[in-house]
Amino acid sequence: MNLYxxxxxxxxxxxxxxxxxxxxxxxxxxxxxxxxxxxxxLGPVERFIYRLSxxxxxxxxxxxxxxxxxxxxxxLGLLTVYVLQRLQAVLPLNPQGLGAITPDSSWNTAVxxxxxxxxxxxxxxxxxxxxxxxxxxxxQNFVSAATGMAVLVxxxxxxxxxxxxxxxxxxxxxxxxxGIGNFWLDLTRTTLYILLxxxxxxxxxxxxxxxxxxxxxxxxxxxxxxxxxANGNIVAxxxxxxxxxxxxxxxxxxxxxGGGFFNVNSAHPFENSTPFSNFLEMLSILLIPAALCYxxxxxxxxxxxxxxxxxxxxxxxxAFMSLAIWAEQSGNPSFTSMGVDQAQTNINPGGNMEGxxxxxxxxxxxxxATATTAASNGSVNSMHDSFMPLGGLVPLFMxxxxxxxxxxxxxxxxxxxxxxxxxxxxxGLMVGRTPEYLGKKIEAYEMKMASIMLLIPILLAKVxxxxxxxxxxxxxxxxxxxxxxxFSEVLYAFSSAANNNGSAFAGLGANNPFYNTALGICMFFAxxxxxxxxxxxxxxxxxxKKVPASGGTLPTHTPLFIAWLIGVIMIVGALSFIPALALxxxxxxxxxxxx
Amino acid sequence: MTSQLRPxxxxxxIFTLITGALYPLAVTGIAQVLFPSQANGSLMMVDGKAVGSxxxxxxxxxxxxxxxxxxxxxxxxxxxSGSNYGPLNPALIDSIQTRIDAxxxxxxxxxxxxPVDLVTASGSGLDPHISVAAALYQAHRVAAARxxxxxxxxxxxxxxxxxxxxxxxxxxxxxxLMLNLALDSTx
Numbered sequence: 001m002n003l004y005x006x007x008x009x010x011x012x013x014x015x016x017x018x019x020x021x022x023x024x025x026x027x028x029x030x031x032x033x034x035x036x037x038x039x040x041x042l043g044p045v046e047r048f049i050y051r052l053s054x055x056x057x058x059x060x061x062x063x064x065x066x067x068x069x070x071x072x073x074x075x076l077g078l079l080t081v082y083v084l085q086r087l088q089a090v091l092p093l094n095p096q097g098l099g100a101i102t103p104d105s106s107w108n109t110a111v112x113x114x115x116x117x118x119x120x121x122x123x124x125x126x127x128x129x130x131x132x133x134x135x136x137x138x139x140q141n142f143v144s145a146a147t148g149m150a151v152l153v154x155x156x157x158x159x160x161x162x163x164x165x166x167x168x169x170x171x172x173x174x175x176x177x178x179g180i181g182n183f184w185l186d187l188t189r190t191t192l193y194i195l196l197x198x199x200x201x202x203x204x205x206x207x208x209x210x211x212x213x214x215x216x217x218x219x220x221x222x223x224x225x226x227x228x229x230a231n232g233n234i235v236a237x238x239x240x241x242x243x244x245x246x247x248x249x250x251x252x253x254x255x256x257x258g259g260g261f262f263n264v265n266s267a268h269p270f271e272n273s274t275p276f277s278n279f280l281e282m283l284s285i286l287l288i289p290a291a292l293c294y295x296x297x298x299x300x301x302x303x304x305x306x307x308x309x310x311x312x313x314x315x316x317x318x319a320f321m322s323l324a325i326w327a328e329q330s331g332n333p334s335f336t337s338m339g340v341d342q343a344q345t346n347i348n349p350g351g352n353m354e355g356x357x358x359x360x361x362x363x364x365x366x367x368x369a370t371a372t373t374a375a376s377n378g379s380v381n382s383m384h385d386s387f388m389p390l391g392g393l394v395p396l397f398m399x400x401x402x403x404x405x406x407x408x409x410x411x412x413x414x415x416x417x418x419x420x421x422x423x424x425x426x427x428g429l430m431v432g433r434t435p436e437y438l439g440k441k442i443e444a445y446e447m448k449m450a451s452i453m454l455l456i457p458i459l460l461a462k463v464x465x466x467x468x469x470x471x472x473x474x475x476x477x478x479x480x481x482x483x484x485x486x487f488s489e490v491l492y493a494f495s496s497a498a499n500n501n502g503s504a505f506a507g508l509g510a511n512n513p514f515y516n517t518a519l520g521i522c523m524f525f526a527x528x529x530x531x532x533x534x535x536x537x538x539x540x541x542x543x544x545k546k547v548p549a550s551g552g553t554l555p556t557h558t559p560l561f562i563a564w565l566i567g568v569i570m571i572v573g574a575l576s577f578i579p580a581l582a583l584x585x586x587x588x589x590x591x592x593x594x595x
Numbered sequence: 596m597t598s599q600l601r602p603x604x605x606x607x608x609i610f611t612l613i614t615g616a617l618y619p620l621a622v623t624g625i626a627q628v629l630f631p632s633q634a635n636g637s638l639m640m641v642d643g644k645a646v647g648s649x650x651x652x653x654x655x656x657x658x659x660x661x662x663x664x665x666x667x668x669x670x671x672x673x674x675x676s677g678s679n680y681g682p683l684n685p686a687l688i689d690s691i692q693t694r695i696d697a698x699x700x701x702x703x704x705x706x707x708x709x710p711v712d713l714v715t716a717s718g719s720g721l722d723p724h725i726s727v728a729a730a731l732y733q734a735h736r737v738a739a740a741r742x743x744x745x746x747x748x749x750x751x752x753x754x755x756x757x758x759x760x761x762x763x764x765x766x767x768x769x770x771x772l773m774l775n776l777a778l779d780s781t782x
Contacts, residue, residue: 007763050744052606065599073602080607111638126674143607181740184602191610196618207626210650213634218673221638221645224775227654239673242636242650247622249613264675267718270636271651331711332682338695341708351767353714354687358664358724361759367719386687477779485681507679556639569731592682592719594708 001329002344005363012279013182016286020310022295031299032194040194047446060179063539066154067532069183070147074114077143081110081136094129095217101127108516115147115527116408118378118502119258119519121511125241125262137259138248142191145255148410150186151531152292154161155414156299157181157439157583158538162546168591180538195255202284203250210273213246226565236563245271253284256408258378258502267357270522278360278381285377289406292413300438304557304576310319314407317374317568320394324366325533327391333592355383366391373398376408378502380492385489386507389589393581394504399495401573402457408500416536418450423568427554436553439546446540449516456529460498460522463493465580473514479507488584497522549571647772652723658701659740661733663771664712665694668720677740678716691715702736724768727756741782751777
């Protein structure tokens, strides 16, 4: 790694962490119902939405009603995306005349976008009409992110609020007293006050860099040097796929969605044109998850708690990012033996450039790969399938940790809080005291729910992979056959779906009934079976009085706690997946470097 | 449950209109006014005719042109794709050997080491750029094919080199199509 690689990485981290506080404070205000500078413009819109949809803003929900609202809203969204795809051939805004999408692919994509996974079995520019991209994908990019953030905020309210009989009881500014908030309010305020303004700014900045934004049909240009195609015909023109991309890409990144407008996602020059657009998109991946940590601290009345979690995330992130960059920059020894120059200089990016774009080089590609899998984003600016074994292990393992290192918008932090609950529970057992977190006792019920949240993705990923590698249909579409890499492709696919990531070792042919169905099921359960226990924890905690801190209370804002939390995360992640990783990237690494 | 049906339906409807229609329309409207060229694909016009996009690479295999990154998509800008070959895939090793052979066959005297980006497929299959090293590697061949001096070609490469953005972001690089257009316009 040269100086420029370091400068870019440090610049990225500094900007990210510097924005966490201002954006986090703003989000805390939005969720606590305080006035913000956007109230003049958005206040009337917000009230109009409540009136039209019959929402009473002062009404609070208990956790079951909240969960029911989440489910109903997501089910309707899923259905809409499905129907749009099935009918797109007869709907407007389809200048390329793209046909209806098959039922299995439509199901997969509908679940994928509703669940904030954005796994893509299809290639955008050859499959989806502009209408489907806008009314289906873009809308779900917003509301699925808002759903995740709403669930997180409900969980935070569970921690903060106390029953009316408690001396700590405070009437909340939005909503009533006993509940964990109102989903419709959280959804609306997240979308209007946070996601829309940020997306507007980011999308225009992206267009300024060359990301396309037009409703015109695909463009045709002349080729400077006509070539012949595989059938010997002269090709003198090039068709350029365009579309209303920038508006979708901004929210795809900010909402940790990740579904590309084009097949190769943010490797496509029209989706990610310059190093600066790359920086903006990469920043957008982790921006909201990082800022939510600060918002969390603010809402629980102790910003140290938010920083503790943010620091924990950053430490793990930097460690794995460094491994990925090192592995990719070291390059492929087989290339070296063929006389290919992989040494990094000022005029040669060096390293393993297969599947990477010149304008980004190795450092930005590996940094992106780590960020997109640390979060539940899943967009790519390089092909993870072509990474070196250890370079590919990093995104795979980041996903398998449960996408809690920054994590998805909302879902990352509620997943992390499940780990925190496990961490304080285990430490409580060690010292023989009833564990507590932020003044709330952690008891068997919370621990059961947190365990469910940890175990479901692990179960789905491993069982799914196991089924795929012993069935003909599962093995049939492996791209890199005949070795551990093929196994890695399958493991990556199921890990990605079972954690709502959406990135892939994209060689695997996943647009077929087997993978569309299996991965669709994984995505569905991974999302909603985690939301329900997260809300259940909120519903249980909100009924509990605050316990005053005593000498036996484990402080959860110290370096010791950070180290402890990292330990718990790594042990759970390692015990769950090291055996599977040993069959994939680890043995492949030994094959590459052993011979 | 039924009491949540009405908000669920109307919320989806309203947010479909706001985020699915108003928002992309607003971005398109503003973008078309502020950044019309970028919003429409950064097309390069010569005599009123679109000769390509600054951002999308084209296929070159004529010795008198600079060659771009190998493409798994055949530079089909309506169906982007990477190779997705794993690091041990024999097909990857074969295709790299084929590319090395083609470069050597077109320029047998060249003893410079071959820069990695010139023989590895890009992520998108549409990468418009090569490294400066990859351009300099080809200067000898292009100069010979065009009857120019290597110094003339090298200076064109230098003129068409983009530095790191803002001095530190990304990699220094050469836009192959623009360099080839510049080559054509010098003769």
